[in-house]
Amino acid sequence: MSTTTTTSIHQTLVPTWEGNPPSDAVDQPFQALARGDRNGVLKLRGIPSFKDPYAKRQWIREHMAAAFRFFGKQGYxxxxxxxxxxxxPILPHHFWMNPFAMHFSLIKASDMVLVDSSGYVVEGGNQAMINEAGFMIHSEVHRARPDAVAVAHAHSIHGKTWSGFGKPIEMLTQDACNLYGKVGVHAEHGGIALAQEEGRAIANALGKTNTAAILQNHGSITLGQTVDEAAFLFYSLEQACQSQLLAEAAAANGVVKKIIPHDVAQFTADSVQTPNNFYLEFQPDFDLIVAESGGKVLQ
Structure with a gap:
């Protein structure tokens, strides 16, 4: 398989792109989202791959830092x-997390902490503490969902407010279809997750195929094959929860909601629910955050 090489903003990384260009005939919905030239030379490029796993590790940390800065900008x-x-990508059963009690808007790539399967900090990353409840949730989700490379969770205002109803979101808007058929509900809040049981219950709510879950009286959680996807889906779910709350307020005053019918919602979902698309959806914000930080987010 031939590859096309491009230079990363961070000059030490040279990612190659999947496919020729990516996803030639295996991700047609992704390619259908944009139009290039008549010869089909201009194509969307999705998730990069790396020959060097250490370059991939650095790329992951940079995109994690950007995701946190984005969460900070959104007030999450x-x-x-x-x-x-x-x-x-190098050590099995290890994953990267943010340091405990550091504001999202200050996080850089070098601040990421590497932990083992038991949640203990190991060499290779920032030597800082992590959130215990965070480990209890994320470790169980990663264990239950080997397809989930990234997991994002926060107590955003609209997500946690809607979670108080213990209900899934409705397909009120086209954007909500990003999550059509992919949102579970964890309907029994067990308090702060300082035990594995709560993490397992959250993993069960996600099931085998969901990319998001509403955690009753708690907040939201999303999954992705990249941190970019997990971050964008979290934002998309938060926006859907805000729309839902506004719609519920209007409906309480007699305004009838119009729900997108199944066939239309499914068609939209089939068009947009690809890892390449959700990765790409985050790139405008990634580029903005790099520019706004003067590249410091990559350090």
């Missing part, structure tokens, strides 16, 4: 709550 932080984890 609340004290020490909220965490993102990503599987390490």
């Amino acid at each position: 932080g609340e004290g020490v709550s909220g965490h993102i984890s990503v599987r390490d």
Whole structure:
């Protein structure tokens, strides 16, 4: 399989792109989202792959840092709550997490902490503490879902408010279809997750195929094959929860909601629910955060 090489913003990394260009005939919905030239030379490029696993590790940490800065800009932080984890590409059963009690908007790539399967900090990353509840949640989700490379969780205001109803979101908007058929509900809040049982219950709510779950009286959680996907889906779910709350307020005053019918929602979902698309959806914000930080987020 031939590859096309491009230079990363971070000059030490040279990612190659999947496919020729990516996903030639295996990701047609992704290619259908944009139009290039008549000869089909201009194509969308999705998730990069790496020949060097250490370059991939650095790329993961950079994109994690950007995801946290994005969460900070959106106001998803609340004290020490909220965490993102990503599987390490080199060490089996290890993953990267954010340091405990560091504001999302300050996080850089070098701040990421590497932990083992028992949640203990190991060499190779920042020597800092992590959130215990975060490990209990993320470790169980990673264990139950080997397809989930990244897991994102925060106590965003609209997500946690809607979670108080213990109900899934409705397909009120086209954007909500990013999550059609992919949102579970963890309907029994067990308090702060300082035991594995709560993490397992959250993993069960995600099931085998969901990319998101609403955690009753708690917040939201999303999964992705990249941290970019997990971050974008978290944002998409938060936006859907805000729309839902607004719609419920209007409906309480007699305004009838119009739900997108199944066939239309499924068609939209089939068009957008690909890892390449959700990775790409985050790239405008990634580029903006790199520019706004003067590249410091990559350090």
